Amino acid sequence: MQSDESSESSALDVLDKQILHALVYDARIPFAKLGSLLDVSEQTIARRYRSLRQRGIMHVSGQVNAVPLGHARWVLRIRTAPDKALRLAESLARFSELSWVSLLSTGSEVTCVSRPRSIEQRDALLLHTLPKASQVLGVAAHEVMHRFVADEEWPRFTHLFTEQQLGELGQRSGGAFGAPPDSAGPDAPVDLSAEDEAMLVLLGRDGRAPYAQIAAEIGWTAPRVARRMAELEQAGVLYFDLDFAVERMGYTVRGALWLRVRPSDLDAVGRAMVTHPEIVFVAATTGSTNLFASFLCRDTPHLYRYITERLGALDGITDLEATPSLRVLKQAQTLLTSDRVAPIR
Structure with a gap:
């Protein structure tokens, strides 16, 4: 049996890292199963999980992948005046459809990831909100x-x-890092009901919310919640993310x-x-550069x-720009306050 001794303020110990790795593989893994796997008690796993959350080290959330809904993901690079960059980043962090909002080391740029749930939402941001903002x-x-x-x-344990x-x-x-695996997905875009949307909101706040709690909130039974959650995962619409x-x-350096x-x-x-330990996300993109990585x-x-x-050592790279982040204001579903992740409510 492993010890349940851990410093509340120190770096993660082996059991903490094992719990994080297991959650990356199965964000809703039962604590009893994980305890049996790691040869510790269910109560020990529950205590460690609560401690990791309370210390602001990690947060589990359910996320919506817009691709099976028929919509693309976008990486936005927004230029602004240096004296307005932080204020712009703070404003963008409040948009529900934006994640990974960062102020770059250039001092006059903000990046974010947009996951619009509709064409109207995409156009509102790209054609109206951002062009009309005085800071942009x-x-x-x-x-x-x-x-x-x-x-x-990542974090590769x-x-x-x-x-x-x-x-x-x-x-x-x-x-991790807002990155659902790409797949062929369903033959046609998935339609979400009002109950689906309500469930996804709850999972965005807490990816490990019990089935019974979700059922009570949306008026379903717990088995029906479990079935529908499994269906949405299978369709690629729902995935679980760790911040x-x-x-x-x-x-100390990210970007x-x-x-x-x-x-x-x-x-x-x-x-x-994607095999490099330093890389947490990499994608081929449209635009003046054709590969983006975090x-x-x-x-x-x-x-x-x-x-x-x-x-x-890699053949084929003709140009490279590295832009470290001065500040990351928002991750997938958390705000960063000092060195803690704080779930968005």
């Missing part, structure tokens, strides 16, 4: 054409498990990479980058080594 000087909208999926999601334990965890169903306070995990890659090498470069590094020398050694 220009917008570059990069549509995500293809997301490269890693065999192991697979090495802390035995082969048998990994087999019992099963196929990954969760994720992390990465600074508390030892990563974006904007790459130009020869078209014939685009797939190979994307597949290579990175996490321990410090600036680590970023330098990554660019010169790992990226420098």
Whole structure:
């Protein structure tokens, strides 16, 4: 049996990391099953999970993948005046359809990910709200054409498990950094009922909300909630995401990479980058750059080594711009306050 001793303010211990890894694979894994897998009590797993949430280290949320609903994902790069950049980022963080709102180190740019749920919502943001905002000087909208999926999601704690334990965890169903796996999806866009929408709102606040709680809120039975949740996951509409306070995990430099890659090498470069420990998201996009990636590094020398050694070894990259984030104001479903993640209510 493992000890339940952990410092409330220190870095994560082995059991904490194992819990996080299991949640990436199965965000709603029963604590009893996880305790049995890790040879600790269900109560120990529950206490550790509550501690991770209360310390603001991580948050589990249910997210809507707009692609099976018939809509694209976009990475937006927004230019503004330096003295207005922070205020713009704070305003964008309040938009429900925007995530990963960051103030870049250029001091006059804000990036975010847009997941519009309708054409009207997309056009309202890109054609009306942003162009009419006095702080906005220009917008570059990069549509995500293809997301490269890693065999192991960040924070990559697979090495802390035995082969048998990994087999019992099963196929990954969760994720991190707002990145649902791309798939063919259903033959036609999925229609969501009012009850579906209400359930998705609740899961956005707490991805581990009990079936009975959701049922009581939307007027269904718990078995019906479980069935519908499974259907939406199977259709690719619902996925579960983990937000992390990465600074508390030892990563002080994070940001974006904007790459130009020869078209014939685009797939190979994307597949290579997704295996790099520093990369948490990489996608082929439209726009003036055709590959976008998010990175996490321990410090600036680590970023330098990554660019010169790992990226420098890849054929096909013709241009690269690295833009560290001065501040990340919003992740998938949390706001960042100091070094803590705070769920959006």
